[in-house]
Amino acid sequence: MVLTSRLDSRALRDARALAARQPGVVSRRDLYRLGVTRWQVEGEVRARRWVAVGDQSVCLHTGPMEVTAHHWAAVFQGGPRACLDGAASLVASGLERFDVERVRVSVPRGARVRRSAAYDVRQTRRWCAEDVITRGGPPRTRPEVAAVRAALWATTERQATYLLTATVQQGLTTPELLGREALRVRRDRRRLLLHEVVLELLEGVRSLGELDVVRALRARGLPAPDRQVLRRDARGRYYLDLYWTTFRVVVEVDGIHHTWVDQVAADALRQNALVLSGDSVLRIPLLGLRLQPEEFLDQVEDALRHGGWVRAAA
DSSP states (O other), X not given: OOOOOOOOOHHHHHHHHHHHHTTTEEEHHHHHHHTOOHXXXXXXXXXXXSEEETTTEXXXXXXXXXXXXXXXXXXXXXXXXXXXXXXXXXXXXXXXXXXXXXXXXXXXXXXXXXXXXXXXXEEETTOOGGGEEOSSSSOEEOHHHHHHHHHHHOSSHHHHHHHXXXXXXXXXXXXXXXXHHHHHOOXXXXXXXXXXXXXXXXXXXXXXXXXXXXXXXXXTTOOOOEEEEEEEETTEEEEEEEEETTTTEEEEEXXXXXXXXXXXXXXXXXXXXXXXXXXXXXXXXXXXXXXXXHHHHHHHHHHHHHTTOOOOOO
């Protein structure tokens, strides 16, 4: 049996109207703003006509709470700048066939964190106001942002892969948008997995490489580089992907293997040695080449101009 409040006042009617839009859950802050007093709230809870949800919200009935109601309560628990994140955000945006064990809420670094046994409220350096959707439900991260973070926070790599794939398959976002978010991740143990899955979703981008870059450079009217140029330094010899000797510009095309832990240090040392010798070094990840080709080609052209190249008059 569901019990509802016996009190009848304008403030309570307004509170019920707000609760109807948030599957029964209203924040204490909103209740007080509407004119419902603390004593009325506590009285309704003691009388078991309302149910306290955490210490920041109240459910205005005693029946089972919907999933969406828990989403609202979790955001209220997090505070003014809180938003659903990860898998919980995806479910709020319409992801089907996935159950969230504990609702994840993100708040900015430095924000007050109100702990709750029911909801996982955490500070994150990844929080950004531009990533948050505030319409059509509780505040939540955009699907492509949520999917990438859900993959980073998943309990297993299989679950991470499922979340990335399902988000695209169910039409919540596109592989291109997902790829742009994956490129924002600079350091994480699952960065390699992110790139692998997104490349699969982009249908065979792993086949891209140096030849594709050379073709794009030719189409742009830029001079042809030498390929696989042998260089030596104190650590031994290595090959440069693309090199313009006259203009001292190096372009390294980064495939998936460049995200491997043992490759990262070698790449950094090699790049540092080139810079110290006076070369300009640019890196083009395959995922970036697929998603933002013009931006990367602009940088190559700028480096060549800086090195002295001048485009021939038409």
